[in-house]
Amino acid sequence: MLIDTVIDVVCPWCFVGKRELDLAVAERPAAVTGVRWRPYQLSAETPAEGVDRATYYAQKFGNSPQFQQARKHLIARGEELGIAFDFERPARIANTLDAHRLIRWALAPGCQDLVVEGLMRAYFEEGAFLGDRELLADIAARAGMDRTLVADLLASDADRDVVQVxxxxxxxxxxxxxxxxxxxxxxxxxxxxDHSELVKVIDHAQATDGAGA
Incomplete structure (x- = not known):
């Protein structure tokens, strides 16, 4: 079966969700023919230059005990999945439209997973700015894509409207x-x-395949 996964690459829970899905697919490799990554923008109005992450979080969530506890839980869960979240590092939240264009272009050569992983690691572990088109081209190249072609596409309006749709x-x-x-x-x-819950859904989808569910 094909699994469509809707994400935004500046969403930390999406990184957690990706790693959980990786584990689920590893448990049912024969059942899953592929994972297709779909775009979502939590803040489509973010300017091209981005916004300061600490300021944005403070304005949106404040600094309540509940927020601090939720962040601790997120960091701990990330550690269990091999994610080194670094929220203390200065960073800017990008408008993710270009990143989603790149993910879209990675579908045909079959390297969406590598690109998604590269984007999320760059932002959450290294504090990189995902609005930097040179960085996006580098991530594409490391995933096996043609860096020059990707850079040219990013400099154009290619597929902006498609991603927005x-x-x-x-x-x-x-x-x-x-x-x-x-x-x-x-x-x-x-x-x-948790990946165990995703495995249950995979099993259920298999069990009901062709049963008119």
Whole structure:
């Protein structure tokens, strides 16, 4: 089956969700023919120069005990999955439209997973700015894509409208938070679920394949 995964690359829970999905797919390799990464923008109005992450988080979430506890939980869960979240490092949150264009172009050569992983590691572990097109071209090259071609595409308006339409479609489908997983086009799961729960959905989709579910 194909698993469509709707994400935004500046969403930390999407990184957690990706790693959980990796584990689930590793447990059911024969059942999953592929994972396709779909775009979502948590803040499509973010300017091209980005916004300071610490300032943005302070304005949106404040510094309540609940927020601090949630962050500790996120960091701990990340550690369990091999993610070294670094929220103390200065960073800027980018408008992720260009990053989603890159992920879209990575589908044909079959390296979406590597690109998504590269983007999330760069931002969450290294504090890199995902609005930097040179960085995006470097991440593409490390995934096996043609760096020059990607740089030329990023400098153009190629597929900007297509990605924006996909994001709008996700909203119309009722996606209100990410990550959002769609298994075999039939079963949806929202949130960064433990991989054991994702395995259950894979098994259920297999068991009901062709049963009119």
């Amino acid at each position: 996909e994001v709008a479609e996700a909203h119309r489908m009722g996606v209100q938070g990410v990550p959002f997983f769609i298994f075999d086009g039939r079963f949806a799961v929202s949130g960064a679920q």
